[in-house]
Amino acid sequence: MSHANLSDLKAFVQVAQQRSFQKAADSLGVSRSSLSHALKGLEQRLGVRLLHRTTRSVAMTEAGEQLLQRLIPLLQELDEALDAVSHGPEELAGTLRINASKGGARWLLGHVVPTFLQRHPHVELDLVSEGRLVDIVAEGFDAGVRLAESVPKDMVAVPFGGDVRFVTVASEGYVHAFGRPAMPDELRLHRCIRQRLPSGKRYRWEFERGTEQLALDVPGTLSLDDNDLLVEAACAGLGIAYVPHAFARQALEDGRLTLLLEDWTPPSPGLYLYYSSYRHVPAQLQAFIAIIREANEALAADDRAPSPTTRDN
Numbered sequence: 001m002s003h004a005n006l007s008d009l010k011a012f013v014q015v016a017q018q019r020s021f022q023k024a025a026d027s028l029g030v031s032r033s034s035l036s037h038a039l040k041g042l043e044q045r046l047g048v049r050l051l052h053r054t055t056r057s058v059a060m061t062e063a064g065e066q067l068l069q070r071l072i073p074l075l076q077e078l079d080e081a082l083d084a085v086s087h088g089p090e091e092l093a094g095t096l097r098i099n100a101s102k103g104g105a106r107w108l109l110g111h112v113v114p115t116f117l118q119r120h121p122h123v124e125l126d127l128v129s130e131g132r133l134v135d136i137v138a139e140g141f142d143a144g145v146r147l148a149e150s151v152p153k154d155m156v157a158v159p160f161g162g163d164v165r166f167v168t169v170a171s172e173g174y175v176h177a178f179g180r181p182a183m184p185d186e187l188r189l190h191r192c193i194r195q196r197l198p199s200g201k202r203y204r205w206e207f208e209r210g211t212e213q214l215a216l217d218v219p220g221t222l223s224l225d226d227n228d229l230l231v232e233a234a235c236a237g238l239g240i241a242y243v244p245h246a247f248a249r250q251a252l253e254d255g256r257l258t259l260l261l262e263d264w265t266p267p268s269p270g271l272y273l274y275y276s277s278y279r280h281v282p283a284q285l286q287a288f289i290a291i292i293r294e295a296n297e298a299l300a301a302d303d304r305a306p307s308p309t310t311r312d313n
Contacts, residue, residue, distance in 0.1 A: 004042050004046060007038075008039070008042040009042070009071055009075070010028075011024070011028060011035055012039060012050060012068075012071070013071055016051070016060055016068045017276070018137070018138065019057065019058050019059070020058060021036055021053075021058060048061075049063065050064035050067060051064055092120045092283055092284055092287055093122040093123060094123060094282070094284055095123070095124045095125075095284075096123055096124070096143075096282070096284040096285060096288060097126040097128070097140060097141045097142050098125070098126070098128070098144070098273070098288075099128045099134055099136055099144045099145070100127060100128070100145035101130075101147070102226075102227065102228075103164075103227070103271070104146065104271045105127055106246070107160070107161045107246075107271060108127065108292075109127075111160075111161075111295040112160075113125065113127070115291050115294075115295075116287065116288055116291050119287070120284070123287075128141070130198070131198040131226075132198035132199070133146060133150055133198075136276070137279070142275060142282060142284070143273050143274060143275040143285055144274050144275070145272070145274075146274070147164065147269070148269035148270065148271075148272055149269070151272050151274045152274070154276075154277060155277060156274060156275055156276070157272040157273070157274040158273045158292060159270065159271070159296075160270075160271055160273060160292045160293075160296050161270050162270055163267035163269060163270050164245070164246075164267065164269075164270035164271065165244070165245045165265060165266070166205075166244055166245070167242070167245045167259055167265050168187075168205070168241070168242050168259070168260040168264075169241055169242075169243065169248050169252065169257040170237075170239070170240045170258060170260055171234060171235055171256060171257060172255070172258055173237045174191075174238075174239065174240070175258060178191065181240075181260060182261075183261075184261060185214075185216075187216060187218050187219075188218070188219055190240055191219075191220055191221070191240065192205075192218035192220035193220055193222050193223075193230055193233050193234060193239040193241045194218060194220045194223040195224060195225065195230060195242070196223045197225075198225070203242075207264040207265065208265075208266055209263055209264050209266075218240075222238060227243045227244060227247040228247060230242075230247075231243055231247050231248050234251075235251055240260060273288075273292060
């Protein structure tokens with residue numbers, strides 16, 4: 001039996017992960033027919049079928065699944081070895097593509113991106129901000145950024161930024177005119193500014209106090225699809241909004257908004273950068289993650305620092 005070459009093994013991994021010859025061919029920059037021919041040749045040299053092919057789908061055989069699980073760590077170790085000898089971390093180049101929520105992109109721009117670009121000036125960082133949850137592998141991203149609850153289960157996830165807290169807010173003018181709800185159920189009697197998700201569904205407002213948990217489809221005649229717009233609408237007195245605290249912080253500090261139902265909105269696990277556990281982690285992404293961890297440590301140190309005290313003179 002002749003040995004399989006490295007390019008054919010990498011092609012097999014791409015097809016197995018994408019479950020599509022066309023998507024794998026696009027990722028590799030080859031034609032679908034040449035990729036199919038290469039995989040058939042690999043199967044012939046190994047003397048075993050690796051893939052079940054139909055006109056609409058691709059599935060692995062038992063032998064294909066066994067080979068994939070052995071290949072992934074081996075190829076990753078090989079790529080890391082080549083990265084280590086080809087350049088040092090200060091000489092990184094190429095492109096790093098990250099798909100992030102707007103809030104995630106905002107945090108990264110404030111705490112990670114400046115340092116990353118300063119240390120690695122030859123890396124092109126493509127940070128795409130959008131509301132919809134995408135398949136980062138299929139759409140060619142090296143990593144994604146989402147809240148913990150939205151991270152796919154088969155991904156490696158790196159937390160950053162600490163917990164996130166969603167808050168219920170309204171203007172003082174609205175509260176004066178319509179009252180302050182004391183319980184989440186009372187929101188059914190109020191004007192709520194609803195949020196429409198990229199999928200088209202409306203977001204259900206989630207509340208928790210002790211062992212009580214609620215998810216409400218609140219009433220309202222205005223729906224928006226952006227947290228900044230939700231805050232603006234609430235500041236204008238158009239109703240009650242439910243947004244991450246980071247988006248409402250400035251309006252709360254300057255008095256344009258007031259918090260409602262504070263004891264019903266505890267912090268929850270926040271943002272994660274995530275990437276495929278089945279693919280090689282490029283050196284650019286490794287460097288980006290290292291800076292995220294530095295930022296996490298710096299924020300944790302700030303939290304541990306004693307608060308300044310005042311003395312009477």
